[in-house]
Amino acid sequence: MGDVRFTGNWNSVNAHTVPKWYEDCKFGIFIHWGIYSVPAFAPHTWELGEVDSKEWFADNPYAEWYYNSLNIGKGPTYKHHIEKYGKDFKYEDFIPMWKAENWDPKQWAEIFKEAGAEYVVLTTKHHDGFCLWPTKYTQHSVASSPWKDGAGDVVQEVSDACCRYGLKFGIYLSPWDRNQPCYGSGKEYDDYYIAQLTELLTGYGEIFSVWLDGACGEGPNGKKQVYDWERYYACVRKYQPDACICVCGPDIRWCGNEAGDVRKSEWSVVPARTALAESVQERSQQSDDEEFRQRKITSDMEDLGSRIALEGEHDLIWYPAEVNTSIRPGWFYHPEEDGQVKSLEELVHIYLGSVGGNATFLLNIPPMSNGLLHENDVERLRELGEWQQRSFSRNLLEESHRPVELVFALDEAEDVGYLVLKEEIRNSQRVEAFEVFVRDQGEWEKVYTGTVIGYKKIIPLFKENVKEIRIVLNDYRVLPQISFVGVYPRKK
Numbered sequence: 091m092g093d094v095r096f097t098g099n100w101n102s103v104n105a106h107t108v109p110k111w112y113e114d115c116k117f118g119i120f121i122h123w124g125i126y127s128v129p130a131f132a133p134h135t136w137e138l139g140e141v142d143s144k145e146w147f148a149d150n151p152y153a154e155w156y157y158n159s160l161n162i163g164k165g166p167t168y169k170h171h172i173e174k175y176g177k178d179f180k181y182e183d184f185i186p187m188w189k190a191e192n193w194d195p196k197q198w199a200e201i202f203k204e205a206g207a208e209y210v211v212l213t214t215k216h217h218d219g220f221c222l223w224p225t226k227y228t229q230h231s232v233a234s235s236p237w238k239d240g241a242g243d244v245v246q247e248v249s250d251a252c253c254r255y256g257l258k259f260g261i262y263l264s265p266w267d268r269n270q271p272c273y274g275s276g277k278e279y280d281d282y283y284i285a286q287l288t289e290l291l292t293g294y295g296e297i298f299s300v301w302l303d304g305a306c307g308e309g310p311n312g313k314k315q316v317y318d319w320e321r322y323y324a325c326v327r328k329y330q331p332d333a334c335i336c337v338c339g340p341d342i343r344w345c346g347n348e349a350g351d352v353r354k355s356e357w358s359v360v361p362a363r364t365a366l367a368e369s370v371q372e373r374s375q376q377s378d379d380e381e382f383r384q385r386k387i388t389s390d391m392e393d394l395g396s397r398i399a400l401e402g403e404h405d406l407i408w409y410p411a412e413v414n415t416s417i418r419p420g421w422f423y424h425p426e427e428d429g430q431v432k433s434l435e436e437l438v439h440i441y442l443g444s445v446g447g448n449a450t451f452l453l454n455i456p457p458m459s460n461g462l463l464h465e466n467d468v469e470r471l472r473e474l475g476e477w478q479q480r481s482f483s484r485n486l487l488e489e490s491h492r493p494v495e496l497v498f499a500l501d502e503a504e505d506v507g508y509l510v511l512k513e514e515i516r517n518s519q520r521v522e523a524f525e526v527f528v529r530d531q532g533e534w535e536k537v538y539t540g541t542v543i544g545y546k547k548i549i550p551l552f553k554e555n556v557k558e559i560r561i562v563l564n565d566y567r568v569l570p571q572i573s574f575v576g577v578y579p580r581k582k
Contacts, residue, residue, distance in 0.1 A: 091550060103309075110129050114258070115258055116208065118260070119208060120213070120416075120452045121198070121211065122423075123214055124188070124457050126157065127423050128243070132167070132426065166203075185234050188237065189235070189460070193361070199254065203256070210243055211262055212259070212261055215262075215263050219270055223245040244293055258298035263300070266315075278318065284321065287300075288329065290434070340407075345413045345444075351413075352413055359400075368571070417431055428464060495562050504555070505579075506559075506578070508577075509576070509578075512546050512556070512572060518568075519543075521541075521570050524543065525541075525561075526538035526540075526551070526561055528559050528560075
């Protein structure tokens with residue numbers, strides 16, 4: 091998994107086995123839905139740069155921060171709240187209004203499947219502490235809502251729907267719980283967090299992904315928590331050993347922004363120090379900073395894994411990146427953004443840069459308070475799925491059985507003993523007929539004719555003065571996948 095350490099040389103890097111979860115799923119859907127969907131409000135009173143950073147907490151066009159703005163007691167969100175709900179109306183008073191009256195997890199799963207998604211990550215608890223499952227450890231949950239008379243479990247229904255539609259299921263559990271009184275207390279809060287994490291990991295079947303947000307602000311007591319990351323990781327490994335732990339985790343790293351921007355070259359092998367949760371946390375959202383959400387990748391972060399960048403590094407890690415962004419400007423739903431859904435062109439650009447650029451892509455879709463996905467979001471998801479089908483449903487090479495040629499050049503002419511070939515047998519045995527040619531400066535000479543390759547084919551060549559080797563795959567069941575080619579000198 092992502093916590094495998096290497097010795098700093100390329101041989102050790104090449105020996106790494108890619109986890110199955112990384113091969114299976116490259117495009118997923120993020121869901122943010124809770125009582126924050128009830129007020130569904132964010133002001134549009136300023137543009138970035140017009141308001142002093144000290145006022146961003148209280149005055150920002152970002153629905154995610156309704157709870158925080160309300161508690162500050164000033165700014166347009168607070169003013170809106172007082173005018174519409176009254177000064178005695180607390181954030182928790184939205185719970186009776188969260189009825190989810192039209193929610194059907196089938197609608198979600200169907201459209202996510204149509205969009206070409208392979209997995210879903212549900213925000214089971216965001217920073218406001220409201221839990222979408224009936225946890226035993228707080229009443230701040232769906233158990234206190236009128237939805238299904240308090241007997242409902244969103245996590246269970248989403249998990250079941252994903253299973254029915256062939257989607258893998260993952261969970262987001264914010265460690266920053268601004269509702270929990272013991273937040274900032276150290277071990278007491280870690281115990282609380284572990285208890286809720288255990289509920290999720292043991293009660294909802296196979297968990298594909300555990301998304302650990304690095305956000306770390308103040309709790310209701312004005313304190314900040316120092317998260318026990320290693321304890322969190324150990325809990326996941328104990329109950330869901332095959333799950334990938336994302337962002338503030340050892341398996342998948344954050345690309346560095348929430349705008350969908352990607353690096354030109356996104357390396358999977360990077361310095362091990364980039365996996366330190368504390369460093370990720372430092373670059374995660376700590377305050378209501380609009381610039382954070384849209385910040386671009388800086389030049390000093392652009393290259394994480396080239397030979398030049400890794401020069402002098404002695405501890406490497408296989409640590410692929412995830413690109414996450416929302417289909418709208420914000421992560422939570424509010425109607426003012428109904429006309430700001432990303433265009434198909436924008437989503438295609440992000441898809442090509444992430445899925446097509448050695449990363450994964452997690453696209454956020456915020457449901458409305460009633461549980462439905464807005465028609466504009468649904469339309470765009472369908473368009474994205476149709477684009478994928480149009481673009482990648484037909485592989486012309488799979489239809490062609492013309493010979494496939496592989497040519498390899500040595501630095502200088504060598505006396506060659508053995509040629510070793512391997513197929514990527516995880517994707518079946520494909521090659522049915524092949525030939526091997528060698529040359530120095532003159533004409534190609536055929537030196538071997540074979541049929542299958544499979545896991546390993548060792549071919550005794552015993553040819554002198556070989557500068558180039560050509561392998562011609564003449565016949566194959568489907569497009570061949572050669573995983574290894576080795577040429578070894580003849581020992582006299």
